[in-house]
Amino acid sequence: MPESLSQALAPHLPLLRRYARALTGGQISGDAYVRACLQAIVDDPSVLARDIHPKVALYRLFHAIWSGTQLGPDAEIAGLSRQESTAQQRLATLTSESRQTLLLTTMEGFSDADAAAVMGIDVSRIHPLLEDALAEIDRQTRTRVLIIEDEPLISMDLSGIVQELGHDVAAVARTRDDAVEAAVREQPGLVLADIQLADGSSGIDAVKDILSGFSVPVIFITAFPQRLLTGERPEPTFLLTKPFDPRTVKAAISQALFFNSTASMAA
Structure with a gap:
């Protein structure tokens, strides 16, 4: 990874790890996805979009990797605890966009536009997804x-x-x-x-x-x-x-x- 790119991403990595753990339900699984994201950048720096803010680009790549490797009912990732595996399987059966939207806009402080860019959706969907997330919380x-x-x-x-x-x-x-x-x-x-x-x-x-x-x-x-x-x-x-x-x-x-x-x- 070029030094200038490493310097641009370094301040955002602890926050990405926090987000990854909250999204996946554990440190082991969250860190595994972050490592996969970083390895993808090392292998090919061009996978990171250069026309947007580095933090948005980093989270966008993370989401592409996370969304593409969701666990099915019988899937396993080495090193996951039983609780983390169960959590991943639960996520695989749910529509998780509302949770992602709430975490991105509140915990991570992204604007609606940047959250939409991270998730690859139209910005008009952000507010309804937030409402869905709050309704889901009320059903806890x-x-x-x-x-x-x-x-x-x-x-x-x-x-x-x-x-x-x-x-x-x-x-x-x-x-x-x-x-x-x-x-x-x-x-x-x-x-x-x-x-x-x-x-x-x-x-x-x-x-x-x-x-x-x-x-x-x-x-x-x-x-x-x-x-x-x-x-x-x-x-x-x-x-x-x-x-x-x-x-x-x-x-x-x-x-x-x-x-x-x-x-x-x-x-």
């Missing part, structure tokens, strides 16, 4: 959500979003110890977690403690996403950046519950 299985956040206004915003989607707020925790105690007590079906907490403790450590007791999908929300996108350790599948768009949170909740077949049901 109801669950109980633990919010780990030390800023009262942010925790209030998150609580409102959770309740708007039809879920219940199991508890709001401001410290690591409070979070672990609430998780054991409430057994939530989803966790929304900040990284830096009120007493200087870590939301990452709180989540590790929680996951040592039982399995639950986790969405991290942080002002410093690069701290978790290092590639040096297992990374969160769902990672949102502060300040967040409420639609982004809704999309992440939808994706997290979609890829988790054992989300707790509210009584």
Whole structure:
């Protein structure tokens, strides 16, 4: 890959990896598609469109590769976990354009026009697809959500979003110890977690403690996403950046519950 092209793409790769994980449901599968995308560029740099912004071109190529290698019911990709394989098979049976549209326009910040360019569709389809995505979110299985956040206004915003989607707020925790105690007590079906907490403790450590007791999908929300996108350790599948768009949170909740077949049901 020419050095100038590498420099143009480098700032967008951590974000593409985040998007790939959210779209496919896991780090292993998401990173596999990103590697395939990069290998295609190395093999033939001309596959990357040069008449559009590098980020749009990169995501557009990723989508072409991802759309062309969807797994069928009996297909397998080496290295996928059972949960990731199940998630891929589910995606193969669904119309996924609405989810892609919501992730591209909210999590990744693309304009309607650029999202349409990435997906290879007419821009007039973006708004209806967004409406379909929000309607799908509203149909999600109801669950109980633990919010780990030390800023009262942010925790209030998150609580409102959770309740708007039809879920219940199991508890709001401001410290690591409070979070672990609430998780054991409430057994939530989803966790929304900040990284830096009120007493200087870590939301990452709180989540590790929680996951040592039982399995639950986790969405991290942080002002410093690069701290978790290092590639040096297992990374969160769902990672949102502060300040967040409420639609982004809704999309992440939808994706997290979609890829988790054992989300707790509210009584």
